[in-house]
Amino acid sequence: MTTVVVVKKNNEVAIAADSQSTFGDTRLAAPLDAKWNKIFEAHGGYFSIAGSAAHDLVLQSLLKKTKSLDFGGRQAIFESFRKLHPKLKEDFFLKTDEEEDDPYESSQMTVLLANAAGIFGVYSLREVYEFERFWAIGTGRDYAIGAMHTVYERDDLSAADIARIGIEAGCAFDISSSLPMTLYTLPLASEAA
DSSP states (O other): OOOEEEEEEEEEEEEEEEOEEETTTTEGGGGOOOTTOOOEETTEEEEEESOHHHHHHHOOOOOOOOOOOSSHHHHHHHHHHHHHHHHHHHHHHOOOOTTTTTTSSOOOOOOEETTTTTEEOOOOOOOOOEEEEEEEEEEHHHHHHHHHHHHOTTOOOOOHHHHHHHHHHHHHHHOOOOOOOOOEEOHHHHHHO
């Protein structure tokens, strides 16, 4: 229950997220939540998760403990999440059950990642997507994607501006998302050198 977006434009990447947590019909808004930032930094990039709030601390802990991971591209991200999956089961007691006909065990989380290599999404069966322009996850994703699509071609808007517009749209229409937002940017590798 969230809205998280990633945007890539003009050699910059941005990641942004709303601040609301939802427990059934109860919402926990930022003024009541001491740790409402849904984005965290690890391995030279920014990560955010949609799904169970438990995933946030689990993934932060796991990424901090596991130093030999590479998030520098689609294949590297896949291999890193493949290495993390057994640790999720053994160290954090992940329940891998989803659909009976799924071809693989589920990691039960959807992750967006922004780093100097680009913007990426990792889904529950460890599918990794690299996005060329923008993407969103969470219950507000459809509103965010529509808003970002509408403004992406405008020359006066940066990756951060477009991410902000996506989150604002998600928060305006999704009952499980609300402001304030957090937003981080960094240059793509070609600009970081």
